Amino acid sequence: MRSVSIIGIGETRMGRFPDRSIRDMILEAGTKAINDSGIDKKSIEAVYLGNFDGQQLCGQGHMGPLVSEVLDLGNIPTVRTEGACASGSLAFRMGLTAVMSGMYDIVLVGGVEKMTHRATDDVTEALVSAMDYELEATQGFTFPANFAMMANRYFYEYRNVKKEMAMCAVNAHRNASLNPDAQMPKEITLEKALAASPIATPLSLFDCSLVTDGAAFLVLATTEIAKKIKKHRVVEVIGSGHAGDNITLFSKKAITSFSAAKLAAKQAYNQANLKPADIDFAEVHDCFTITQIINIEDLGFAEPGYGADLVAEGGIALEGKKPINSSGGLKAKGHPIGATGLSQIFEVVTQLRGDAGQRQLKKADIGLTHNLGGTAATCVINIFRGL
Amino acid sequence: MKNPIIYTYSILYSTFPAFTDKLPYVSAILEREDGTKFPSLLEGFNEGMEVEIGQEAKFLGMDENGQEIYSL
Structure with missing residues (x-):
């Protein structure tokens, strides 16, 4: 297994931005991460994107190609991951294992969620889909x-x-x-x-966390590549x-x-x-x-x-x-x-x-x-x- | 068969649209004598009522879906 490091990071400000589109948040955070890494975006070989509730809250699925289109990454493979509030970490894990395994040398991983344009009750309802809907949500949990x-x-x-x-x-x-x-x-x-x-x-x-719109992206590469670029302190996983x-x-x-x-x-x-x-x-x-x-x-x-x-x-x-x-x-x-x-x-x-x-x-x-x-x-x- | 007891609970003051008219209500996990647990919306909560872990829940009957209904 190869050692992997993070060579680029970017995120939007987190907050209530009901007028910001998913595209706009992907563009800001993704561009920041790629610029921060110092690599040419043509060297990105795959995208992994975490998103939980795009369909229910925004009517938007198939968000992998949305990222490659917005960031102009061409015909590279993209995957969207869903694991409730851990959706973004699953994207990270997929990107990590892809680089560790030798399948790719440089990948982009990201996450995005747009929530605050919907009423709190609707957001609460969308969130309960992360529990067992038939056994728990139907009891009002x-x-x-x-x-x-x-x-x-x-x-x-x-x-x-x-x-x-x-x-x-x-x-x-x-x-x-x-x-x-x-x-x-x-x-x-x-x-x-x-x-x-x-x-x-x-x-x-x-005691409760916030309902938030925002996006965050990272560029992962082999530690060997990260050491060559050395634009920042190398951060190894x-x-x-x-x-x-x-x-x-x-x-x-x-x-x-x-x-x-x-x-x-x-x-x-x-x-x-x-x-x-x-x-x-x-x-x-x-x-x-x-x-x-x-x-x-x-x-x-x-x-x-x-x-x-x-x-x-x-x-x-x-x-x-x-x-x-x-x-x-x-x-x-x-x-x-x-x-x-x-x-x-x-x-x-x-x-x-x-x-x-x-x-x-x-x-x-x-x-x-x-x-x-x-x-x-x-x-x-x-x-x-x-x- | 003995009534189940409250394994844990919470009194809800906020929920999603299908349950808003029941607020405030009690969500609970009930535990049967044999140790099996199950989720339940406990009927009969009024503001100021004491609810505690270990308390017995009363069997009220079955709902239209064949689910057991319990109350405080």
């Missing part, structure tokens, strides 16, 4: 409800961490206030987060894991940890030959604040039941011992479903290159991304090293 049910069970099995959940939101908003691409670049107080109106108890407004689980919440063995995440983490750590303590910083899937606390435990940054302690101690802050979601995360940078996994990698590469401006971490040599799909039924975890 929503995604906030599924993660709220995990939170109540977590409170029952361990302890009530509502305050630490709110602290995750405060941290996300603080980091987003330093990120020019963030949807909600505004600090919030703990009191405000705790006083917000309920969505699905115990989750209230500030040193570990990548992908695991799944049952789609329904009720059929999972445990709902206070995610077996897909634990398995994907194990694969990525083993490949990278690293331990959780070796990771300098991480971008994790905080679709809801309780998820962030469970993720901390699944990734081995804390023992089961103690994830909230790391949050309470300030450990996840930019200046903490394990900075998490320096970008602002899904909570405050935004959650453009099919682009989210790539937007996480965009942040890790930005940090590893030392280009994160006011939110730049002091130590950024090894970063991790953690992206979940649906009710934690798909998980992709990647580890990156700056060479």
